[in-house]
Amino acid sequence: MSLLVVGTVAFDEIETALGKTGKILGGAATYVGLAASHLVSDIRMSAVVGGDFPQEYLDIFAERQLDISGIQVVPEEKSFFWSGRYHDNMNQRDTLTTDLNVLAGFNPVLPPGYRDSKYLMLGNLTPAIQRQVIEQMDRKPGLICMDTMNFWMDTAWDDLLSVVALVDVLAVNEEEARQLSGEYSLVRAARKIQSMGPEYVIVKRGEHGALLFYKDHKFYAPAMPLEAVTDPTGAGDSFAGGFMGYLAKVDDISFESMKNGLIYGAVMASFSVEKFGTKRLLEISSHDIQERLAEFVKLVAFSI
């Protein structure tokens, strides 16, 4: 089934204890789209880039069969740029630069062929923009998943709530779930968020995995303990890509299917962090994915 991915396509510059990249391909929609492309073929990208964005990066998307007709190029502007430095433990980072550039005026106009997409992933963007995307759809997608961040809770609360009310799945990290709900316990936070609209709440916990809440049900997808984490950038978006890519592939939004989606999300996130930027997502094969999947099955299997 078709998956529409809306979010940033950008330049990142990343520094860790292991080294420093130059300007490389980054952005939430980039990671979501590339991760999902291993699972489903009909993916439509909506984003905006500047005239400085290399054709070679657009070609990467095209090679992975992503529809990039919805990536607007604004020749006179520069692409969104983020740079950050990770602490030695990889769990904390300092943002060094955030140049919105072309993103400041991003007003996505969906190509007509995008408007019937059955699955919609709204990457972290201004809530008003996220809502405009939903309003452009021909009909309500079968499933809408959104990401957001604390910044919008501080600066655009009402807008944010109005979008949250429209989506089926909210996927946020622990801190965001707590701020949005005003509850410290994740069980209570999820229940509060469910009352705001989303039937499903995913709490992403980084190296500790992710929790899915649905009605009174809970599901825990662990993160894979790895030999080494090279670059955590995009892990959460790769997770979202694996999750939505799987759901779009099987076209089944039952709770059982969502659980599998979380595992695929964890699989894609575990690859993403193994090399800088999108490198690992671009080189893995379906065989690699099946092997990692089998490792996940073993990681949590027990029989009491």
Place this chain on the structure above:
Amino acid sequence: MSLLVVGTVAFDEIETALGKTGKILGGAATYVGLAASHLVSDIRMSAVVGGDFPQEYLDIFAERQLDISGIQVVPEEKSFFWSGRYHDNMNQRDTLTTDLNVLAGFNPVLPPGYRDSKYLMLGNLTPAIQRQVIEQMDRKPGLICMDTMNFWMDTAWDDLLSVVALVDVLAVNEEEARQLSGEYSLVRAARKIQSMGPEYVIVKRGEHGALLFYKDHKFYAPAMPLEAVTDPTGAGDSFAGGFMGYLAKVDDISFESMKNGLIYGAVMASFSVEKFGTKRLLEISSHDIQERLAEFVKLVAFSI
């Protein structure tokens, strides 16, 4: 099968955002023994208390069928006392008081009836004392599990390594695993620790669950997401009690059995934190345990 538990039996005083206890029953061996007592009956306690330790607390152990003939009472001394205050998030705490008192001279002499114990849980104690316990056994127990802490890595490194070399399972938290191994990645840390002696390494991650490493195998037991955490004190020891209690019950130390042990550990830890001190461990029934166990099965079950 018989389980010998060596560690502290003490007074705790605990303060959280929800309230403050007076002096209550605490200590690592207390939590281990009480948690294990729900799973296995032949439990032998080795500890030391002062003349101020109430008979009523010893009666609690006796009522749960724990053998307390190895709890030495030193009438002229006071019992070990710890007090601490938890931050609002319950993940950090400040120690307010640590009065070693009678523990300073603790030199456990195992009653003859303890020396054939098949399972041995060494709670966090001076490494030299832990070794003395092992040396008093008639023969090497079927399984020795030990806990320790950063303090001994800073102050008794050689002693610590000499005990680590003698045990089958080391159960420590993330920070301890990292300090002991000098490796940040838990996969690498576990491998390094395995090379020091223990065939099994358990990394306790608090609200994020626990990891078990054995050869190249990994197993992840989640923590149960709870409505509220009232008091995290003793969660790690309750975990150890559930783990060792289960192994002693089934008398099977295969990797498959260890996985189940971790789940029972997570079950007991999830109860322990629901009320102050040992209160919840003392009131749960086997029905409660079976229900919680079923929740854990559901928490991680998926079928891809």
